[in-house]
Amino acid sequence: MAPYTMYSIFSFLFGLVLGSFANVCIYRLPMGKSIVSPPSSCPHCGFQIPFYDNIPIVSYILLRGKCRQCKQPISIQYPLVELIMGIISLALFIRYGISYQYILQLLFAGSLVVITFIDLHHKLIPDVISLPGILIGFLASFLLRHLTWLDSAIGIVAGGGALLLIAVVFEKITGKEGMGGGDIKLLAMIGAWMGWKALPFVVLISSLLGIIIGGGALVASGKGIRVKIPFGPFLAMGSLIYLFFGDSLVAWYSALFV
Template identity: 50%
Template structure:
């Protein structure tokens, strides 16, 4: 019974964090405070009462509408809350109820916010990635599987690799093909997961990004008139590394071969 209560509390903590992420995604690109004022309807700006601000449950009870104006509230709000709740449980299962789980959960929360902001506005806020680089390096002194040297190399390799790619594309094509936000994001990821994680993240992000791009081209054809942001793919690649990276690397280099 106590175990069930523990996992329920972990899930609820994740839900609440997801609610906070929705605020960050909405306000950070506008340069607004994420603390004040309190939550408001995105349409009529009416303050949302505490009983209408319970993660997921309030959205379901109100049928996805504002109590004051009746306007629809995006289903993305409860999806983000649920995603954060599920990730809180999965990280605790993967790393145990210990400090590394908390650190990696906060990293994943930052990646959720970054991905949604990048999808909405094609930007990756420096106010997340730059402090994240410092936080990742400091976290290396608390994470048993990551040394400070691995973290430092991760920052240099992560930022340096994408900077080299961006510079090469600019020299070849005469225009920017990758924003500085992606470079700083990968440097932040390198701080948390080290240089090995950087290479893994780039590989997975490029693979998924390529597949997604092909599908979008085949689906939209000539109607595809916008660039696909790379931040969400980098974020996804890093999350895959957190859960499966070590075992996949071990299998690839040291697993059995059919020949």
């Protein structure tokens, strides 16, 4: 087997394992539980899950999506998150190879995945992810090829400040909260990792996704604007799209004015 193929497979499998850990974070962080101990257990019956039932994706298939002990269904979210992280890890390896760039961007992308699912379930973006994420993103700017520390610093201020301004203006006009504090800190974190130049594209992509997906969800629910849809997942998706296709998007946008 060629080394590149072997490393590609390894990066995908590594992503699956990280996806399994991401599921632990998604489940435990909103409840304030430790992500290290105790070992994973069934949320229905408390059965401690043995290692052979904790193999990413494979165990879900072999167990037919049910707990070995109580036979209650296992959420499809578990293999889905694992698969998403596997694909992201492979894509980052193809882009950066085995390097510190790969590791750092995988940390950033994994944080976005965890934030997405927590926000979907709880309409909450934990400070324990976003605030350290801002600091780590700024420190990473000294290592990432595409980013300078100044771009990162401006990104933090611009990201958090832009959404804060929008939230304040919206609340003044409508008397309702338009943007949660978690979203503001999340965009500051995105600015730290991606720099201020990425923010207009990330916000535009996120807004379009919010209109298309969020609008469709509102129509499907039949409840109209009474349903609150978190914006964090759209910011995360916009960031991931820009992470992989940002150069092409910038080139396409620039070509419009040539």
